[in-house]
Amino acid sequence: MAAAVLVGAGAGAGSVAFRWCINVFTRLLSGHADYAGAPGAGNPHVPWLGPYFVLLAPVVGGLLYGPLVNRFAREARGHGVPEVMLAVAQRGGQISPKVAVVKTLASALTIGSGGSVGREGPIVQIGAALGSTLGRVTKAAEGHMKLLVACGAAGGIAATFNAPLAGVFFAMELILGTFSAEAFGATVLASVTASVIGRAAFGDVAFLALPPFHVDHLDQYALFALLGLVAAVTGVGFSRALYLIEDACDWLWRGPEWLRPAVGGLALGLVLLALPQMYGVGYPVLENATEGRYALGFLLLLLVGKVVATSLTIGIGGSGGVFAPSLFIGAMLGSAYGIGVHHMLPGTAGAVGAYALVGMGATFAGAARAPITAVVILFELTGEYSIILPLMLAVVMATATSRLLTRDTIYTLKLRRRGIDLEGAAPGARIGAQHVGAVMEPLPSSLPAATALTDAAVLLSLSGHGALPVVGDTGEYVGVVTAQAVAEALADQPDSAPSTVGPLAEPPEPLTADQPLTQALHTLLSAAGTGVPVLDAEGGSPVGWLSHQSALRAVGSGGTS
Template sequence: MRVNRQAVLGFLRLSPATRMLVLAAVVGLLGGFGALGFKKLILLLQGLFWATKDMTPETLYAVVWQRRLLMPVVGGLIVGPLIYFLAREARGPGVPEVMIAVITRNGIIRPIVVLVKAVASALCIASGGSVGREGPIVQIGAAIASTVGQTLRLGPVMLKTLVGCGAAAGIAATFNAPIAGTLFALELIVADFGLTSFTPILVSAVAATAVTRHYHGNITEFVLPVFSMKSHWEFGLYLALGIIAGGMAFVFSRSIYVARDLFDRSRIPAWVRPAGGGLLVGAMALAYPHVMGVGYDTMRVLLEGQLALGVMAALIVLKIVATSATVGSGGSGGVFAPSLFIGAMTGGAFGTIAHRWFPEVTASPAAYALVGMAAVNGACTQAPLSAIIVLFEMTGGYGIILPLMFAVVMATFVARKLCPESIYTEDLVRRGIEAHQGEDLNILRTISVRDVLRHDEAAIPQSAPFESLVRLALETRCNVIFTVDDGGRYTGAIAQQDIKYILNQPHEVILAHDITDCMAELAPVAL
């Protein structure tokens, strides 16, 4: 115990910047282990739901159709009550909830969110819900960081930065991508590229990545050959792909909230709705089980050139509907991976057509699929820099960085023209929170008049004699004394300078309300 006490005292004697770096490293390690544990939990639950941890389309095709139809429903029946009765913040992607906590609550997130979000999202994904794991991992990492900060009673600025560290750790550990995790947190969570935020967030992302690489090595999500542009004429094609990707991102983002509105207007109890969304996903999975789960296995099949054009086109539409049904009904899971999936199918279909028409000047359709992934993702989140770096670190390829940047920027431009809000900030706007107007305005909107109402102001009956008013003015430090009637209702206000004015003027003042009447008569003269 003595050693622990000395260690705590030593930690407290550190400078604020040093303490922040130490805490960032701790949060990064916790976030890294949290991400690994969350992935393990998904695999465990997949084994329970499907009797296999393999969620490839071929494996799911082999499952009897009744199971494909009903497993998402079963998952929804468990997830709905879990979220509704324990932590409603665990509904949906998770990233908007972290942004709201940073903007309106100085980074305070309830500790129970860690457990509920992990279990609910793992159940939703493992049972076949069409959502991703990145959003939940961001919220889990941020909740862990917030819990640490609240335990140590950090101030608002440090706590918000620490929450950003947790979010960065989640993305970094998920994709084995420290730079992408850092930029994601800076662009979307803390919205601050200053050195005081950048340094601890980078440290946290590196620590989380170190955990991932210790257990899984320096691997990327997709192992691919090196791609490169075949001709400069392809810039025109990538321009067209960027425009299409921006439109597709707009459709996907809008569909999420259209589905949520439809479910919210229904008479189905909120805790049952995720089962309804699961039923829709299960019905689509009878013909296309590709829409279930995160979707990375299907993306690998596409990047290996083994997916037909017709299947890609169908999966664009079906994935949008499936993810909208899962998230809109109140399921728990992210939209990051679905946006990559939709982008991959869009780019793959576009690249296949372009390669058929111009085989001499176009690269493999897989190259267009990769660019499409980043373009739709960047347009959805309206964080183009993060999207570019995520794809670069996920694939480890530098050959298509120029068309990648070109298409992502164009897609983001188109998406912003169609709608100024991202797939995350739209949720904030619907709750009356302006993500682009500064945190002071949003904090004021969360404060009611009751919260700032003072009960220590001086008041006096309007029939009180002038001498009592003067005595009260000398005793109190209040600048204003309020007059009330016999029922205690407000009738007027007398400022200290009003009393001084009356004392220096030859007015016949007998009662308190005479001053309010007198000042009302003199107001035009004073002006």
């Protein structure tokens, strides 16, 4: 726990340093605290250039951070979160300590010189690198190393956005991919510590200052649900456009990688000249949209512009996150949607700003499929509790729709394009290359659903499996009953316990013989008992049994299937 506090303090201090660097480079290269709030103005450092300085700012920034990243830490390129997810999933939480320094400078230079990216990806990678470094110094076990990495990510999000709860859920939902009491306690300590430092430096204020919104008509919930569907398509589209433009940049560039950000900065400069609201993160523009200050057509132009500018920034080798851009895109989408429904249903639609807020959360959920984080972070960033119910509805709709549209998120797609499956085996792993059908055991004798509890207890004690499949009266597969469930039922009061095993049978997550063993291990390890049934290709009836012992025997098979 002391280590979690220490990592949180480091992440908090790192976020302060990171934001200071962004402010310094932004003022140096644009002459403004946030050029997106003064679009089209000139740079007072070079007044003779007028607004055309935006053509050169990305080039200068690229000349500085391109060699830095290429020479010292190439993993600092891009949006950062996928690298942390990979380190936790397959590399035991190992992240080079120099990533923290290089990522801080490279991302601050990218944003300060006009790169249209966010700061959450960098601070997650910075905090995670600090956590990994502490774990390495203290010789922490692999499990604790991963937890310290998550603590660093949580602390970074908490301090940067003044969102301690969101930091916790971001770390568990996206970085660890699991929830446990130990992980929750450690990430809370890190998040709170980092938040205290962040609030001391930046103040305890909500990210957006907005008037209260109210849902005055029940019909509005249908409108918010529909917005969730549209936001899911937009979020998935943003993911696809991001990597499509990155592919185009890879195809076009033939020079040295260290020079790529500077040359590509010319193209980014043209985008900024045409649409200066894309300079940097763009929080002033986002806030204006939520307050209804833009017309419908301009909102759609800003939406498309952000997709292009962010994708181009990443594609030319820039360093920055995609979380803030997804919020920006969602705000533009939500505001445009709100204006549209307000014209069609003026007496029912309600405030446009409410749709902007909901659009922010739903678009992020559609892109990242992190619904808990999306709900919590929008609540913390705005301090607006009145919007929580429509936000939850839209986020759930967006998450479900996104899952139907694609198997990948904006984070995992980057890794899958490199041939990395976070649910698959790590390179060189002894377990994982096989399929379940190659290592499963014969199916143990099934229990009829009408079997008495006392008889089931005897059969389970003799089976050696700790769990047995259960079939109904006509032989259909019902589920699995565990020795623990039977023992607990027998210990209940006689009038409350079932008399047969049928009511106790529960189907575990279905496994099929053609599934990779690595995927099956997640189900096996989370199931009660010592094994789970393997179903046929249609997933209807059991054809084998996967136990811990049969999975371990795969080690001796030499990794063949």
